[in-house]
Amino acid sequence: MNNLDAIAKRLLEVNRELKRVEEEYYYFTNELLDWKMNLSNMESELIVNGSIDGKNEQIRNAQLANHTKDIRLEVLKHEKFLNALRPRMYSLRNEQENLRYVIRLHELTKKN
Secondary structure, eight states: OOHHHHHHHHHHHHHHHHHHHOOOOHHHHHHHHHHHHHHHHHHHHHHTTTTTOOOSHHHHHHHHHHHHHHHHHHHHHHHHHHHHHHHHHHHHHHHHHHHHHHHHHHHHHHOO
């Protein structure tokens, strides 16, 4: 196997890995949006039904945090996961682009 074959093989591997990482990223992005919507709905429901009765914003926020702790932890967990996944996705995109440039450069030098 020559260098170009190895580069082409690596490009195919990167494409498969990038597809998997992007699917995971977008799945968890949608999950995060769902959790945020659940949090917002729960906060609204708590305020409307009178469970939150603090006299000032600081007390109300503390009461809300107490009632929504589990959902807030899920939001945080999803945000952390996405923050960890994002650099891998960008790294694979960069590698994919660089491999394509190398193949294209090889094609151009082959013509001349």
